[in-house]
Amino acid sequence: MTDIPVPSYRMRPSHGGGPPWRMIAVGGGLAAMLVAGGAIAWGLSRGGARTVPLIEADARPFKVRPDDPGGLRVPNQDELIFERSRGSTAQPPPARLAPEPEAPRIDALRAQVAQPPPVAAPAPSAPARAPAAEAPPQAAPAPAPATAPAAAPPARVAPAPNGAIRIQLGALTSEEAARAEWDRLARRHPDLLGAFRPQVVRFEREGQPPLFRLRTGGFADIASAREYCERLRAERIPCLVVR
Template identity: 30%
Template sequence: MGRYREDDRDYSPFEDDYRGFDVREDDSARGPLILALAIGVLLVFGAVVWNTYRQGIRDNGAGIPSVIADKQPYKRAPEDREGVAIPDTDKRFYDQMDDSERPIMTESQVAELENAEDGLLQGGPPIELRPGREGAEPDDDQVRALADLESMPEDEEEPLRVVPATPAAPLPAPQVQRKPVSAAPEFAFSNGGAFLVQLAAFRSQEAAESAWTELNRKKPELFGSATKHIQRADLGAKGVFYRLRVGSFADRADASEFCDAVKAAGDNCIVVTG
């Protein structure tokens, strides 16, 4: 439909932009539903918390479990042994050796035992502790003599006799027995002999000399008349050693005799050829 104007008036159809509108939903009906759901969730949560709390109290209050022994015996003999014969089960000596059995006392034995215990507790008849009467004579000779001594006046006491002391004869001095000094053993040393006695081996000649001096000081009876021999020996990879030897001896028997004496004195040695 076209527009037309008349008298500056617009007679076109009226078109209003707000002619149509949507009807909005009413939110007032959902409020109680949300509140009910919130209350339900709170109730469920509270129920869960309460149930958990009650279970914790019940578990903690139970305490330590106690183990009660069975009233029935752990082992017992079967009534039916199924034909198995156990020998010597009817012997009476098993009962005789059992310490659990005790002889039964009769009434008369019990009465005698009680009377004996009463006598021990009473301690026997009472003892008279009152002082003796005047005029009673003591029965013991020693008591009578003591009474006579006390009744004796002081002027009648027998004077003591003084006996002069005699000087004791001097004891003879004990004789000291001196041990006989054993003579130094004589060994068959020989100049230019073929046998020597080796005492030790040292890394240096000074150590060998010092050892020989110490041996002469401690055991002069062995080494006083011996001749010292220090031999240098080069053993290659093992090094150089200085052998301390004494001698010499004409035969091996004389050298062995001297070596045995050295061993008896506490040292060590070997017989070698010079």
């Protein structure tokens, strides 16, 4: 053994190089202090006096008259029928009573009734007239021209036996509406639709409500169906030939 003194820090045993716990403890304390200070500052800022927001109505006008309102232009549309006093201080004339009704003169009426009526002078006699000359014989009136016979009413259209061609008169939103439309057309045009019978066909549409097609038929060929449709269109009834 030697007598050389050894520093005390060299005599401390080594623990294998672990983490510096003292530095970790100091850093954790500083972080906790920062968090606590931030929480206190936030609480103080939230606890101060605050104003309540005031909601006001919109100051802009609700309705604005356009410069050009459009629409139908009528002559003298801005003139007033009765003139109104616009700030005038003139007073209206005072009202006046109507004059009293005229009273009958009783004395004049009695004197007029008491007087005798005047006697009318006899009328002079008319001179005798000479016998009228014999009128010359007149020619016999010419016979009236014969009137043309009245046009015969159009023949009533009827379906052909075993006719397979049909026509369509419209497409409505319900079966009741389709049958009501047929009744209305048949009452107005019995000569065209009186002999036919209605046929209501349901038509499905994707994503939309169905339609009900109003049809009738019984035509021998397409030509006769087209001719019939022309007669219906002349009466302003829609018509389409269905093959």
